[in-house]
Amino acid sequence: MNKSGISRRQFLQWGAMTAGAVALAACAPSAAPSAAPAASDGAAPAAAPTVIQYWTGWGNLDPAIQKIIETDEFKQHMGGATLEYKGSSGQEPVLTAIAAGTPPDAASNVSYVNLFVRGATIDVKDMADASTVLKADDILDGIWNSAFYKGSMIGVPGIECFNWWGLNVNANAAEQVGLDATTMPKTWDEVLEWHKALTKKDDAGNLLQFGLDPFDAMAGEPDFIAASFGVKWFDEETGAFDLGNPRIAEGMDTMGEFIRIAGPDQFAGMRQVEGNGNWGAAFNAGVQNMIIEGYWHPGETQIQKPEVAQFNRSGWAPVPADRKDANIMATGLHAVVIFKDAKNKDGAFKLGEFFQTPTALDIIFNEVGWIHGVKSWLATIDKNKFPGLAFYVDAGPQVTEWTIGRRCPINDFVITQYQELREQVYRNLIDPQAAADELQKRAVAEWQAQGLG
Amino acid sequence: MAVATAPRRGMTKTERRNQILGLLFISPWLIGFLLFALFPLLASLYYSMTNYDFIRDPQFIGLTNYVRLFTIDPDFWTVMYNTVYYVGFGVPLGIAVAFLIANLLNSDIRGRTFFRSIIYIPSIVPAVCAAMVWLFILNVQYGAINGILKTMGWATIPFLSSPDLAKPSLIMIYVWAQGTAVVIFLAALQDVPRSLYDAALVDGANAWARFWNVTVPMCTPVILFNFIMGIITAFQDFTLPFVLTGGGPMKSTEFYVVSLYRNAFVQFSIGKASAMAWILFLIILVFSVILFRSSARWVYYGGEK
Numbered sequence: 001m002n003k004s005g006i007s008r009r010q011f012l013q014w015g016a017m018t019a020g021a022v023a024l025a026a027c028a029p030s031a032a033p034s035a036a037p038a039a040s041d042g043a044a045p046a047a048a049p050t051v052i053q054y055w056t057g058w059g060n061l062d063p064a065i066q067k068i069i070e071t072d073e074f075k076q077h078m079g080g081a082t083l084e085y086k087g088s089s090g091q092e093p094v095l096t097a098i099a100a101g102t103p104p105d106a107a108s109n110v111s112y113v114n115l116f117v118r119g120a121t122i123d124v125k126d127m128a129d130a131s132t133v134l135k136a137d138d139i140l141d142g143i144w145n146s147a148f149y150k151g152s153m154i155g156v157p158g159i160e161c162f163n164w165w166g167l168n169v170n171a172n173a174a175e176q177v178g179l180d181a182t183t184m185p186k187t188w189d190e191v192l193e194w195h196k197a198l199t200k201k202d203d204a205g206n207l208l209q210f211g212l213d214p215f216d217a218m219a220g221e222p223d224f225i226a227a228s229f230g231v232k233w234f235d236e237e238t239g240a241f242d243l244g245n246p247r248i249a250e251g252m253d254t255m256g257e258f259i260r261i262a263g264p265d266q267f268a269g270m271r272q273v274e275g276n277g278n279w280g281a282a283f284n285a286g287v288q289n290m291i292i293e294g295y296w297h298p299g300e301t302q303i304q305k306p307e308v309a310q311f312n313r314s315g316w317a318p319v320p321a322d323r324k325d326a327n328i329m330a331t332g333l334h335a336v337v338i339f340k341d342a343k344n345k346d347g348a349f350k351l352g353e354f355f356q357t358p359t360a361l362d363i364i365f366n367e368v369g370w371i372h373g374v375k376s377w378l379a380t381i382d383k384n385k386f387p388g389l390a391f392y393v394d395a396g397p398q399v400t401e402w403t404i405g406r407r408c409p410i411n412d413f414v415i416t417q418y419q420e421l422r423e424q425v426y427r428n429l430i431d432p433q434a435a436a437d438e439l440q441k442r443a444v445a446e447w448q449a450q451g452l453g
Numbered sequence: 454m455a456v457a458t459a460p461r462r463g464m465t466k467t468e469r470r471n472q473i474l475g476l477l478f479i480s481p482w483l484i485g486f487l488l489f490a491l492f493p494l495l496a497s498l499y500y501s502m503t504n505y506d507f508i509r510d511p512q513f514i515g516l517t518n519y520v521r522l523f524t525i526d527p528d529f530w531t532v533m534y535n536t537v538y539y540v541g542f543g544v545p546l547g548i549a550v551a552f553l554i555a556n557l558l559n560s561d562i563r564g565r566t567f568f569r570s571i572i573y574i575p576s577i578v579p580a581v582c583a584a585m586v587w588l589f590i591l592n593v594q595y596g597a598i599n600g601i602l603k604t605m606g607w608a609t610i611p612f613l614s615s616p617d618l619a620k621p622s623l624i625m626i627y628v629w630a631q632g633t634a635v636v637i638f639l640a641a642l643q644d645v646p647r648s649l650y651d652a653a654l655v656d657g658a659n660a661w662a663r664f665w666n667v668t669v670p671m672c673t674p675v676i677l678f679n680f681i682m683g684i685i686t687a688f689q690d691f692t693l694p695f696v697l698t699g700g701g702p703m704k705s706t707e708f709y710v711v712s713l714y715r716n717a718f719v720q721f722s723i724g725k726a727s728a729m730a731w732i733l734f735l736i737i738l739v740f741s742v743i744l745f746r747s748s749a750r751w752v753y754y755g756g757e758k
């Protein structure tokens with residue numbers, strides 16, 4: 001009798017071939033969005049994607065996002081599209097997703113300028129011009145301007161964009177050591193005296209608490225030391241660096257003195273401990289009693305550590321004595337940026353638009369303590385909701401020198417080199433000017449090596 | 454003298470079918486190897502000769518990344534020194550301590566099984582957890598050791614926060630985590646023929662002589678194995694320095710792979726990071742070859758004539 005079925009061996013052969021083919025198909029890259037027929041080509045427009053992928057580098061935005069997507073206004077504005085949100089997304093997953101051709105549609109708290117100048121994100125100027133929700137004249141000038149790089153619009157400013165750099169003091173700790181917390185120190189010399197008073201060691205010289213880490217949080221970046229000492233360290237128009245400026249050297253030495261007093265080894269050890277090491281955490285822990293931060297500090301501290309926040313007082317960030325009349329502040333971009341290979345660019349832009357609405361702004365303010373510089377909404381907030389916030393809200397007209405921060409495409413590289421060299425300075429292993437010159441040399445070399453020059 | 458060669462015989466239909474069948478059966482591994490090992494390997498070689506940042510198309514620049522690393526890179530020689538220091542002291546010390554512990558655990562002591570388990574535990578604890586535990590033992594402010602010193606009114610020791618002590622501290626932790634090597638040594642020790650010790654006893658050898666002239670030579674193949682594996686893993690150590698010290702203080706624990714990671718994911722320099730990866734590969738290769746070549750002089754294989 002003839003058998004018409006397949007043999008066991010043939011079954012295995014075909015099975016293996018099928019498995020191999022499936023494996024290959026699974027490994028094949030997904031179709032590039034750019035290959036999809038565009039409506040402008042005359043083809044019938046495809047159905048609008050109903051999902052928006054949005055990643056942020058923040059970990060504390062999650063509760064606010066959850067509340068935002070539950071509002072009727074959000075659902076209505078997004079036209080039924082759903083949000084796939086991922087918080088605490090570091091730079092690594094973003095970069096690998098870009099390299100794989102599968103980035104999210106939008107992201108925030110990424111290296112905005114860095115990604116934009118390399119072509120990973122798109123210019124949203126045309127979308128912004130066409131928007132009826134995004135109103136340039138209702139956004140503080142500095143914030144609106146920070147969204148532009150060489151005439152192109154990097155992203156939709158939002159989530160949290162307001163004034164950076166104030167000296168925040170734990171008034172309770174200050175008063176305990178006899179300092180008058182109603183008169184905030186302004187110059188580095190004055191702040192150093194407060195630092196000495198607030199730094200405590202035991203009889204064996206072990207550090208118990210300290211006044212100010214001048215390199216914590218926002219103060220740790222080259223933007224701050226440059227602004228405090230009156231230097232523009234990077235010219236984004238010409239790509240020129242001025243990190244070897246003698247005032248940068250002076251700044252490293254001046255700020256390094258705070259660490260010398262605390263003790264470099266003791267200080268490094270304190271920083272290595274979880275709860276003291278990450279951004280601003282030592283202030284919440286009561287180990288550090290002064291910190292140079294931005295407007296978010298009062299709100300975040302109130303939400304995370306209300307027993308510390310109640311003593312928070314804010315004033316001008318320190319400057320050298322010969323610049324004591326300079327009131328420095330910065331602002332900078334946080335934005336919803338849209339990736340070149342995003343599947344849902346329109347949806348991503350609508351998300352950015354929604355972050356301009358009072359509904360979203362109120363939720364973010366109440367849940368996280370953050371502010372976006374929308375003038376009409378700013379007029380509605382209670383500036384005394386968080387201790388110290390009023391200083392930042394009222395500061396604008398008194399600022400004499402504004403900085404728009406994080407504009408250099410190799411900002412992250414410069415930060416890592418600056419961290420190393422300033423540590424050599426406060427450990428007295430290198431002359432401050434030699435450190436500044438070395439920083440300049442390294443920045444220029446990297447700039448050229450990355451083909452940005 | 455002419456050598457007659459057998460005529461080449463083609464495969465029979467059955468042989469060919471079996472060969473295809475065999476290839477199909479191993480195809481999941483083969484495809485995985487080609488796509489996820491060989492391709493990335495070759496891609497990284499190509500990227501090492503390009504200016505690539507994950508985003509823009511790679512631009513071929515020849516050996517520029519390699520030249521830059523050796524000549525103008527601000528960190529390369531620092532991280533190379535740190536890594537060689539760590540490997541150079543850590544691996545031999547780790548091998549020696551593991552071998553001594555294995556010998557102790559091979560002796561007839563009470564609670565031997567318990568001690569063997571204790572010694573092996575560090576090898577199965579996730580590195581991040583181990584790092585956090587050590588942080589709270591060694592930290593200058595809150596660490597257990599320094600806590601004791603403080604209560605006694607003594608100055609603390611900045612194990613992890615002094616540039617002079619941070620590397621030795623990490624080496625100490627590396628030595629602590631040699632449980633796997635201990636287990637492998639134990640297996641080797643139990644394979645040393647009893648008759649050799651008996652013969653040595655008859656010859657009047659004391660305990661040290663038996664250890665040096667019997668135990669050590671008989672374990673040299675395993676010492677070689679642990680040495681090579683130690684070098685390969687120590688050169689690529691990432692978690693410990695990254696979690697414990699973040700590469701500090703003052704880049705004193707910025708090891709090679711930590712720097713490679715920073716180049717790739719912080720500074721967007723995938724080309725340079727790929728070049729670093731290939732340099733590391735060559736370094737490990739050279740060390741391994743040297744060890745293998747030298748093994749003829751100090752490794753004893755029982756089966757050799």
